[in-house]
Amino acid sequence: MTDTHVPETLAEFRDEFLELPEGDRLELLLEFANELPPVPDHLADHPEMYERVAECQSPVFINIEVTDGVVAMHATAPPEAPTTRGFASxxxxxxxxxxxxxxxxxPNDYPQSIGLTRAVSPLRIGGMTGMLMRAKNQVIQKR
Known part of the structure; x- marks a missing residue:
């Protein structure tokens, strides 16, 4: 995979994972789980504005907003699903x-590039890929 299309922040996150020994990467993912940004007030009481990510075993919902050419991604994932929450974060x-x-x-294979394919199940990596694909679809619909 080339870096030409990986945005800076996602490239930094990927590099953070890849710099760690494989055994420590899950710990970093759990740190991300604790940093999932809160849902903004204007969406908090409107679950109908979120799309369920069916590829995730846990109930994960995302919403993409495009305002003045800038994308904002909002996600919810239960605290008892820290891996999924980490990916959403x-x-x-x-x-x-x-x-x-x-x-x-x-790149659609970004979830496979962050060095977690041996630390978490393929199903979970598939869930993150599902989140990315749904985010892209919502961007297409809303831009």
Whole structure:
């Protein structure tokens, strides 16, 4: 994979994971789980504005907003699903602030690039890929 289309923040996150020994990467993912940005007030009481990520075993919901050419990703994931929450946090923090074109250019295999394919199940990596694909689809619909 080339870095040409990986936005800076997502590239930094990836590098953070890859710099750690494999055994410590899950710990970093759990740190991300604790940093999932809160849902903004105007969306908090409107679950109908979120899309369920069916690829995730846990109930994960995302919402993409595009305002003045800037994307914001919001996600909810239960505290009892820290791996999934961590993936949602990486994407929400990494996508928010990008332009629609930058989001659409994120490589589809980004979830496989962060060095967790042996630490978590393929199903969980598939869940993160599902989040990314749904985020891209919402960007296409809303730009």
């Amino acid at each position: 990486i994407l929400a923090q990494g996508i928010t602030g990008l332009s629609p074109d930058e989001v659409l250019a994120i």
